[in-house]
Amino acid sequence: MDRISRGLKRMTMYLILIAGAVLFIFPFYWMVLASIKTPEEVFDLSLIPSKVTWDSYVYMFDRIPVWGSLLNSFIFAGGVTLITLIFTSMAGYALARLEFRGRDVLFSVILLTMMIPFQLLMIPLYIIVVKLGWMNTYAGLVLPVSVNALGIFIFRQFFRTVPQELIDAARIDGAGELKILFRIMLPLSKPACVTVAIFTFMGPWNDLLWPLLVTRDQEMMPLAQAATLFGLEGQGGQWGSIMAVTTILAVPVVVLYLFFQRYFIESVSSTGMKG
Structure with a gap:
C-alpha cells in the first residue's frame, strides 16, 4: 500500500507539473502559431x-528595419549587462569580503533601493541625459539604467560562499583586491554571473519606456520600441505581423536561458540560502 501511495503521489505531482508547464508554454506557442497563420485564422484557437x-x-x-533595431537591442541590452556585471561584481566583492565601517548599513541601503520603482527615477535621469547632450545616443540609452541592486545582492551572497582561506592565500602571494576579484572570484562565480546576466539582459531587451524617452530617430530605436510603434501607427490590424516581431523579440532570451539554465538554477539555490 505504501508503494502504491507513493506512486500515486508522484503521479499527481507530475500531472500538476505538466499542467503548469502547458499553461506557461501555451501563450508562447500561440504567439508563434499566430505569426505563421493566415490573417483570417489569427484569432482561431486551433492548435495546428x-x-x-x-x-x-x-x-x-x-515595415520595420528589423535588423537595425535588433542590433540596437543587442547594444542596449548587452551594454547594460556588461557594465552591470563589472560594477556589481566589484560592489558585491567589497560588501562580502572587505571590512570597513558601515558595510552592513550600506548593504541595507542598497537593498532598500530595490523597492524604489523606476518611474520615480525616470524624470531625474531624463533631465541628466538632456543636460549631458546624450539624447539619441547609445550613452543615453545604456549608462543611466546600468547597475542594479539585485546584481550586487547576488554577487555578495555568492562571494560569501567562497572559502576565506583561498582569498587569504592570494593576498599572501601579493595579489591585490582587483586581481583577486577578476582572477579568482569571478572564474569561480559563473553561476552568479549567468544569473545576473540573464536578469539584467531581460530588462533592457524588453524595455519600452526608457527608449521612448531618450530616442527619437528610428535608427536608434531598439526592436521593442520599433515593434510598439509598428502596432500603433495604423498597423494594428496586422496581428500576425505583430506576433512575428514579438516572436523574434522573445527568441534571444529563451535561447540564453536554455543554454545557461544549469548555472542559473545552481546560482539561485546557492545564493538564496546564505545570509
Missing part, C-alpha cells in the same frame, strides 16, 4: 494552422 504562411514576417520586414 490549416495553412502555414510567412506573409506576416514579409510584411513586418517591409
